[in-house]
Amino acid sequence: MGVQGDSIEQEVLQIQIAASSQVIENYCKRSFKLQSYSERHSGNSRSSFINLRNYPVESIEEVVIPGKPVGEYELLEEGRIFCPSGWPAGEHNIKVTYTAGYVLPCDATTEKPRTLPEVLELACIFHAQWMLRTPGVTAERVGDISVNYSADGEGLPPTVVSLISPYVGRWV
Structure with a gap:
């Protein structure tokens, strides 16, 4: 049973990373894949x-x-x-x-090692963690249970924005 649970958690994490990668590319108005x-x-x-x-x-x-x-x-x-x-x-x-573009970690080989700047990879990890912790929740209350969800996602966390801002497409 533990293996199946680990497999599901791994799959969810991969989906979160893929979603975070897409969010970062959309914010930067460019693609990073070579x-x-x-x-x-x-x-x-x-x-x-x-x-x-x-x-x-x-x-x-x-x-x-x-x-x-x-x-x-x-x-x-x-x-x-x-x-x-x-x-x-x-x-x-x-x-x-x-x-x-860059050779992404998932595409890296011995002949073509990864070239994606580590700061972009770190920003993706931070964003995936943020999404797992607060999936759209903007406010909580315990007494009489109240939860508010953001309508527009309210953008990226400031840490992620500061890491990726040097990579935002300047031409479009």
Whole structure:
């Protein structure tokens, strides 16, 4: 019986961690998993930069402007692409396909060790613990039993916000 209980607790914990990971990604407005992404951006002749949603960028597979690849561009830090001549103006006329993100602990191998900053992992653990302790409860009272639940989740705990704030997407 103990094994089955442990199995259920393990499953609940995994669900809590997955939910916390999603909450943190939503708050940061980006994904952290190392994978391929494809985005469309609107060009602006006054700007020489495109800001990608996900970073760190490992590689850019292609940058295409209506049917033709762009030859001259430079990948800068934090997911910025620089085009010296400026990007041609147009609504969602630039398509960028790229690989970006971190190797998550669950995806790590000997050849590709985890690269997710430990502070993000810690924030996820803190958030999962917080959700387990106070699942939406904003107030309690023992005499005549009264419990209030938050309607909107009231955001993230301040500790989690302080840990993840350097990783919030700045471009979107």
